[in-house]
Amino acid sequence: MAILSFTLSEEGVAVLHDALACIVKFSDDVCLEASKDKLTLTALNLSKSAYVKITLSANRFFSRYSFDGTGQFRDKFFCQLYIRSLLSIFRTRAASGDQARDRDKETTIERCDVSVDDGPGVKSRLIAKIICRNGITATHALPFETKAPVHAKFDSNEAANRWTISARTLRQLMDHFGPGIELLDINTDGENVVNFTCFTEKAVNPSTDAVLKKPLHTSIAVEMDEFDDIEVPEKLHIIVSVKDFRNILHHAQLTSGELAASYSVPGRPMKLSYRGDGILCEYILMTVGEKDAAGQRGTKRTRGANQTKPAAPRPELEAASVTSSNQANFAVPSGSRAAAGNATAQQKTPARPRQSQFQIRPPPLPPPSTLRSESLFVAQDEDQQWEPVNADEDADGEEIARLEWDNNLNPSPKRIISHAAQATPRSEDIDKMLDSGLEPTQRLSEVRRFGLFSP
Amino acid sequence: MRFKTELRNIRTFSKLVAALNSLEKIAWVRLDDDTARFTVIPDTGSQVWASLSMDFIFENYHIQSAESNNTINLELPLAPLQRALRSALNSTACSLRLTKRDGIPVLSLTIHTTTKDLPPASGFGAAHHHHPNHASRDRDDYDPARDDESVFTTEPLEMTLKSRGERDKVITHDIPVRVLHPDTVETIMQPKVREPDVHIQLPPLLQLKAISDRFTRLATTSSSGSARGQAANPKLELSANMHGSLRLRIATDSLDVTSTWDKLENPDLDPTQLQIPLEDHPSTKFREAGPDKWATVRVDGKDWSRVLSVGRLEGRVIACFADDHALILYVYVPQYDDAGAEDSVVTYYVSSYSL
Numbered sequence: 001m002a003i004l005s006f007t008l009s010e011e012g013v014a015v016l017h018d019a020l021a022c023i024v025k026f027s028d029d030v031c032l033e034a035s036k037d038k039l040t041l042t043a044l045n046l047s048k049s050a051y052v053k054i055t056l057s058a059n060r061f062f063s064r065y066s067f068d069g070t071g072q073f074r075d076k077f078f079c080q081l082y083i084r085s086l087l088s089i090f091r092t093r094a095a096s097g098d099q100a101r102d103r104d105k106e107t108t109i110e111r112c113d114v115s116v117d118d119g120p121g122v123k124s125r126l127i128a129k130i131i132c133r134n135g136i137t138a139t140h141a142l143p144f145e146t147k148a149p150v151h152a153k154f155d156s157n158e159a160a161n162r163w164t165i166s167a168r169t170l171r172q173l174m175d176h177f178g179p180g181i182e183l184l185d186i187n188t189d190g191e192n193v194v195n196f197t198c199f200t201e202k203a204v205n206p207s208t209d210a211v212l213k214k215p216l217h218t219s220i221a222v223e224m225d226e227f228d229d230i231e232v233p234e235k236l237h238i239i240v241s242v243k244d245f246r247n248i249l250h251h252a253q254l255t256s257g258e259l260a261a262s263y264s265v266p267g268r269p270m271k272l273s274y275r276g277d278g279i280l281c282e283y284i285l286m287t288v289g290e291k292d293a294a295g296q297r298g299t300k301r302t303r304g305a306n307q308t309k310p311a312a313p314r315p316e317l318e319a320a321s322v323t324s325s326n327q328a329n330f331a332v333p334s335g336s337r338a339a340a341g342n343a344t345a346q347q348k349t350p351a352r353p354r355q356s357q358f359q360i361r362p363p364p365l366p367p368p369s370t371l372r373s374e375s376l377f378v379a380q381d382e383d384q385q386w387e388p389v390n391a392d393e394d395a396d397g398e399e400i401a402r403l404e405w406d407n408n409l410n411p412s413p414k415r416i417i418s419h420a421a422q423a424t425p426r427s428e429d430i431d432k433m434l435d436s437g438l439e440p441t442q443r444l445s446e447v448r449r450f451g452l453f454s455p
Numbered sequence: 456m457r458f459k460t461e462l463r464n465i466r467t468f469s470k471l472v473a474a475l476n477s478l479e480k481i482a483w484v485r486l487d488d489d490t491a492r493f494t495v496i497p498d499t500g501s502q503v504w505a506s507l508s509m510d511f512i513f514e515n516y517h518i519q520s521a522e523s524n525n526t527i528n529l530e531l532p533l534a535p536l537q538r539a540l541r542s543a544l545n546s547t548a549c550s551l552r553l554t555k556r557d558g559i560p561v562l563s564l565t566i567h568t569t570t571k572d573l574p575p576a577s578g579f580g581a582a583h584h585h586h587p588n589h590a591s592r593d594r595d596d597y598d599p600a601r602d603d604e605s606v607f608t609t610e611p612l613e614m615t616l617k618s619r620g621e622r623d624k625v626i627t628h629d630i631p632v633r634v635l636h637p638d639t640v641e642t643i644m645q646p647k648v649r650e651p652d653v654h655i656q657l658p659p660l661l662q663l664k665a666i667s668d669r670f671t672r673l674a675t676t677s678s679s680g681s682a683r684g685q686a687a688n689p690k691l692e693l694s695a696n697m698h699g700s701l702r703l704r705i706a707t708d709s710l711d712v713t714s715t716w717d718k719l720e721n722p723d724l725d726p727t728q729l730q731i732p733l734e735d736h737p738s739t740k741f742r743e744a745g746p747d748k749w750a751t752v753r754v755d756g757k758d759w760s761r762v763l764s765v766g767r768l769e770g771r772v773i774a775c776f777a778d779d780h781a782l783i784l785y786v787y788v789p790q791y792d793d794a795g796a797e798d799s800v801v802t803y804y805v806s807s808y809s810l
Contacts, residue, residue: 176542178628193625212632214535214559214631216539216628216629217556217561217628220624220626221624223624385661386764388761388764
C-alpha cells in the first residue's frame with residue numbers, strides 16, 4: 001500500500017507543471033510534503049534568500065488523493081526530488097495557453113496517477129503513470145531522498161506593511177524594465193504612489209565609457225488607488241532581487257488574479273502570495289537591508305573574476321524551527337546529495353538566536369540562470385527579420401540541416417582587417433576633400449546642392 | 456545647457472535607433488535649434504549620418520546651450536535608448552529631458568501609460584473564476600462551490616479589477632549619456648565621395664536583405680577548410696547600371712550565384728543642384744554606355760546585412776555607386792503625418808572593398 005497516491009487530471013498536470021517550472025527557477029530540488037489534506041511543494045534557493053511554498057489542496061486540486069501514513073510517516077510524509085526529472089514527466093505542452101487546441105489531439109494526457117512508497121524494506125520510489133488519450137501509458141519511477149523540508153520563517157504580525165495588486169498589471173509593468181538589472185526597489189517616495197525602481201549597484205567612474213554601459217535605470221510610479229488593501233508608510237524602501245520577483249510574477253499571472261505582498265522593514269523578509277483554485281503559492285524573499293546596501297558598494301567587486309552574474313550579497317532567510325525534531329535522520333541518500341543534505345540540515349538547527357536576523361556571509365553562487373526570465377520582456381514582434389545576418393545560428397536551419405552542413409564548424413567570425421585599399425574615404429582623408437565645403441549634415445536641400453536628384 | 460522636449464513619431468524614432476544600433480552601440484548625437492543628427496561610426500564597417508528635422512521627432516522642445524545655434528553634443532548608448540523607446544510605444548504622453556542623476560548626466564524619458572486588462576490567463580485556477588455557477592459536482596472540475604477550506608477561498612476578482620487598468624502609470628527611464636565638448640567633435644566630418652556613376656532606387660529592402668543574407672550564409676557554409684578565414688567574412692558584389700538593373704553576386708571557390716533586379720528606377724538628377732553640367736555627369740556617361748555598363752562595389756556580407764536593417768524604416772532608398780570606389784545609401788524617412796515637411800535623410804556610407 002503506497003503511502004501517498006493521487007490522480008491528476010489533464011489540467012492538474014498542466015498546473016503542476018507550471019508550479020514546478022516556477023520552483024525550478026529558485027532551486028534544483030523540490031521537497032514534497034504530504035499530509036491528509038494537502039500536498040506541499042517547497043524549495044529554498046542556494047543563497048537562502050528566497051523560499052517557495054506551493055500548497056495543493058487534497059480534495060480540490062486532485063481528482064483522487066489518498067494519504068496513508070504509517071510508522072514514522074504517520075502525520076506527514078516528505079521527500080526531496082530533482083525538479084527537472086519531474087518537469088520532463090509532467091511536460092504536457094509548451095505553454096498552458098494552447099489548452100483548447102491541444103485537447104483534441106490524441107497525444108494529450110488524460111490523467112496522471114502518482115504513487116509514492118517508502119519505508120523499511122520498500123524501495124523509495126515515486127511512480128508516475130501518465131495515461132494519454134491515444135491509449136499509451138507511460139510509467140516513470142523516480143528515486144527520491146527522504147528529507148525533512150526546511151521552511152523559512154515569516155512573522156505575519158511583524159509585517160504590517162502590505163498591498164494587493166492585479167498580478168497581470170504588475171507583470172505588464174515589469175515588461176518595461178530593461179535587461180541587466182539586478183535589484184528592485186519598491187518604495188513610497190512620491191505623492192500617493194508606489195514606485196517600482198530597478199537598479200544595479202555597479203558603481204562606475206563617471207569619466208569613463210563605462211557610464212554609457214550602465215543598464216537603463218527605470219522607475220515606475222503606480223498610484224496607490226491601483227492597489228487593494230494597501231498599508232505602507234511613506235519613504236519606505238524595500239529591495240528584493242528583480243529576478244526572483246519576475247519569476248514569481250510570471251507564475252502569478254498564470255495562476256491568479258491578485259498578488260499580495262506583506263513586509264516590514266529592510267533586512268526582514270517579505271512575503272508574496274497568490275492563489276488559484278486549489279492552489280496557494282507563497283514566497284518569502286529576504287529583502288536587502290539598508291546596511292547591506294550601503295556596505296555592498298565597498299566590497300562588491302571582490303569576486304570580479306567570477307563570470308556568473310555576481311549576486312548582490314544578500315541576507316538569508318531564517319529557517320523555521322524544524323517541523324519535527326528527529327526527522328533529519330531518515331535521510332537514506334548516497335554520495336554528494338547526502339552531503340548537501342546535511343549542510344542544509346545544519347542550517348535549520350534551532351540554535352540560532354532569534355535576534356540575529358540574518359547572517360552576512362558570502363553567498364554561494366546563484367543557481368544557473370534560466371532562459372525563462374527573458375520571456376518576460378516585451379516580444380520583439382516582427383522586428384526580427386531586420387536583425388543582421390548571423391551565419392552561425394541559421395535562420396534557415398532546416399534547409400541547411402537537410403544538406404547536412406555542419407554550421408558548428410565555422411570558425412568564430414573575425415573582424416575584417418582589410419589590407420586592401422578601402423574605397424570609402426575614412427574621416428582621416430576628409431580634410432583633403434573638404435574644398436567643396438559640404439556641411440556635415442544632409443538635409444535634402446544640401447544633398448540637392450551637391451548635385452543629386454530631382455525631387 | 457538645457458534640453459527638454461515631448462516626443463512624437465516614437466515608432467519611427469525607435470526604428471531608426473534600432474537600425475543604428477545594429478551597426479554600433481554608441482551614437483554621437485548633435486542637437487541644435489533645427490536639426491537632430493545621429494551619427495554612428497564603427498571601427499570597421501559602414502557609418503551612418505542621420506539628420507532629422509527637430510520637428511520630426513520632437514515637439515514643444517526647448518534647447519539651450521552656450522554654443523551657436525544652441526548646439527548640444529552627446530554620446531548616447533543606443534541599446535538603452537531603444538529599450539526605453541520601445542516601452543514608450545503605447546504611451547499616452549512621453550517627454551525627454553537632459554538632466555543629472557547621481558552626478559551622471561542622463562537623458563530622462565518620462566512615459567505616461569496605462570496597462571491593459573488582459574483576458575484572464577488560461578491557467579486553470581483563473582479560468583474557473585469565470586464560472587462560479589458552473590457547478591458540476593465532478594471532482595475533476597475543482598468546483599469552487601466546494602469551498603470547505605478557507606485557505607483556498609477564491610474571491611470574485613473580476614468586479615474589482617475591471618476599471619483598474621485605465622489608471623495612469625508613470626514610467627521613467629534614465630539613459631546615461633556623456634556630454635561632448637565641441638572641440639572633441641569638431642574633427643569628425645562627414646565623408647565626401649566623388650559624383651556617383653550610377654544612382655538607382657533599391658528594390659524592397661526586405662527582399663534584398665533576405666537574398667543577401669542567403670548569399671552570405673551560402674558563402675560561409677560552402678567553402679572548404681583552407682578558405683575558411685576568408686569565408687567567415689564573405690564579400691558580396693553589388694552592381695548597378697543606369698538602365699534600371701541591380702545585380703547581387705556571391706562568388707567563392709565552389710559557387711557563383713547572381714540575382715538580378717530589373718525595371719528599377721534611376722531617378723533623374725536635378726540640373727540646378729549640380730555643380731557640373733548634366734551632360735558631363737558620370738551617370739550620363741554610364742547611361743549612354745548602355746545597360747552593359749555596370750558600376751560595381753564589393754561589400755562585406757555581414758556589414759551589408761546590418762546596413763539593410765534600415766529597411767525597417769520603410770523609406771525610399773537610393774543607392775549611389777561610384778564604380779569600384781564607394782557605395783552610399785540615402786534613406787528618405789517617410790513623414791506620414793506631415794506631408795509638407797522636408798524629408799529627413801539617413802545617409803549610409805557603406806564600407807566597400809577592392810579585390
